[in-house]
Amino acid sequence: MKVYKFESSDKGQITYRDKKRYLWLASMVYPLVAVSGIGLYMATGSEWSFLAPLVFIYGVSTLFDAIFGVDENNPPEELVPQLEEDRYYRWLTYFTVPIHYAVLFALAIFVGTQSVSLLSVLALAITGGIYSGLGLVTAHELGHKKSRLERNLAKIVQAVPAYGHFCLEHNRGHHRDVATPEDPATSRMGESIYQFVRREIPGAFKRGWKLENDRLERTGKNVWSFDNEILQSYAITAVVQLALIASFGWIMVLFLAVHNFWAWWQLTSANYIEHYGLLRKKEASGRYERCQPYHSWNANHVFSNILLFHLERHSDHHAHPVRRYQCLRDFPDLPSLPTGYFGMFVAAYIPPLWYRIMDKRLMALPHVAGDLDNVNVQPGKLEALLARYPKQTEVSDTLFHQAEAVAA
């Protein structure tokens, strides 16, 4: 396995071997799990088979996160430039793009040609949506890069779930506004995922279009021109999805509607858990403080990370958005989730469970120090949360009054 070396003037020779080098193939082939249900169905004839990919993503991956635990590997900062330049890693992201298309076509052709129950069609559409949601992880990795090739591949892959405004809005909108009340892609303490989604999907759409509209205005072009990068991606979606509808009829309308929505819902789920309640302070200049490592939640679990191109090492990603997945680092004392993303998604879908797990973690973060002034709180929830997490001064006041009462 390749060893990276660096001669440091003060630390001597630094070497690093990426133990995950070949494990990253998992991120590339993982979307294929979506069609495992079809394979199992062909072998067994039971329509229950279609649930296999869902069991894998929520059950098996969460179990394996618990078994394999956290990832000790961390590339030394000095070797990050060499690791960035190793082209092997980027080829994996390129090859992931056609795999997402293959999965969509395989599921669509199956639904379009086989007679299975409506419930099975729904299960396959939801499965397709979840794994096409992973297409947005691929688009995310590619879309943050500077090369034209990678940016174009991002536009192509985000067309699979019909989310052509994603990269633009994520890079220029979410990264700029993250962990502020203004960001529709940052969830607030006390905000359930079902409230969040109604703010996140339309908010991201509007911000993406505004950013592209402003850019095109500066270049002197019309927003309805073919230079509009959002429209370029939507055009691919239109061609692909209309061709599927033309080939297989009305069942495809249902299949694609559920598929697309469920893929967006995956992104909503990731956004919901990545910055829950975290808040950047406003400086005297009126700018928000720079995004710090403690403004993202992380999961350093090795198993789900190798399925997600290291997306769960989220703090380093926000510190260096252009940095490639293989270079992302873990740091001690980051806000951390108790399990990987898929397990946390399930918790998010059950709001009382989510609050139970996350609110005390959030309040215990060193920079929050139990003070709701340091938290991004859902408007309308402040009073209820203050009752549970009173201001420190009020706590000492209460203790003081209690002591007085005892003394009297």
Next chain:
Amino acid sequence: MSCFQCPDCGYVYNEAKGDAHEGYPPGMKFADLPEEFVCPDCAVRYKEDFVSLETSK
């Protein structure tokens, strides 16, 4: 004409070239970029974070 670099990701704004994709024409001074300018590549560094490069032309 000067160049200004993003200290995080290395993006360079060259006043002589401008940035056609972003809609800043050749010759546009860095100082004349909008105040809300953020790095076009990483979006996490503001205008005032950019460092001037000594090279010219």
